Amino acid sequence: MAAFYKIITFHNASIVSEENHGELGNLIPGEHERPVLCSPVVAITIPSMPSHVFLVGATHPVPLRVPLSDLSGHIIPLRFEHHSEQSQLAFLHPVLDQYLSAIIPEEQSGYARIEGNRRSVAGWELFRLESLAANEITQRLELLAERLEHLFARGITVNTLLETIRAEAIFGTPELLDAALPFLSTLNLEKIATLLQQDKVLCEPWHGRCRRTHGHQKAFPF
Numbered sequence: 001m002a003a004f005y006k007i008i009t010f011h012n013a014s015i016v017s018e019e020n021h022g023e024l025g026n027l028i029p030g031e032h033e034r035p036v037l038c039s040p041v042v043a044i045t046i047p048s049m050p051s052h053v054f055l056v057g058a059t060h061p062v063p064l065r066v067p068l069s070d071l072s073g074h075i076i077p078l079r080f081e082h083h084s085e086q087s088q089l090a091f092l093h094p095v096l097d098q099y100l101s102a103i104i105p106e107e108q109s110g111y112a113r114i115e116g117n118r119r120s121v122a123g124w125e126l127f128r129l130e131s132l133a134a135n136e137i138t139q140r141l142e143l144l145a146e147r148l149e150h151l152f153a154r155g156i157t158v159n160t161l162l163e164t165i166r167a168e169a170i171f172g173t174p175e176l177l178d179a180a181l182p183f184l185s186t187l188n189l190e191k192i193a194t195l196l197q198q199d200k201v202l203c204e205p206w207h208g209r210c211r212r213t214h215g216h217q218k219a220f221p222f
Helices: 139-153 158-166 174-179 186-197 200-210 214-219
Strands: 003-009 014-018 024-027 038-045 052-057 075-083 088-092 099-102 111-118 127-131
Touching: 003 052, 014 111, 024 038, 038 139, 052 139, 075 174, 088 127, 139 158, 139 174, 158 174, 158 186
Parallel strands: none
Antiparallel strands: 003 014, 003 038, 003 127, 014 024, 014 038, 024 111, 038 052, 052 075, 075 088, 088 099, 099 111
């Protein structure tokens, strides 16, 4: 069964997305002299990936980017490890040994960014999960969790991703594919792109729209 959490940093601040640049950060609640506009972020766990969380915008899709890391997208997968007490976690890049670190928030803004390039774990690299209240779990979050489970339970391969796209299993939640990107090699991404371009059923509606204007005919001469 999926579960939904807020992530609390070592500084008792919540992980958020900074609205101007999508930067992942941590924000101490309350009023501040120089507030930073932020969107709340939720962590989803699913049965098929028991050592991972998936970060998403809490109320709507938002771009997420981990500074000093190659992680970005509307969904960011992270591995986690238990440290010290069971309630203390460290989060890592899904395929690299790079830990997340929460910089201490500034006093005037209550905000500082999360950085994704640490090689070891100390205080600032420790986090805890806080369960969402039932009324905070929206239908959108439940749908994302259901579709993430369906996708990862089958394994992240070229074929399963193509089948997911062709079956329109991401309709309404296109950000779902962002969760799979860190697990794919460049070679497999190129294979997917090539096969999608060759898929007449998928491409025909797009081709039809592109043919309607002279400008699109120049840009997409097919």
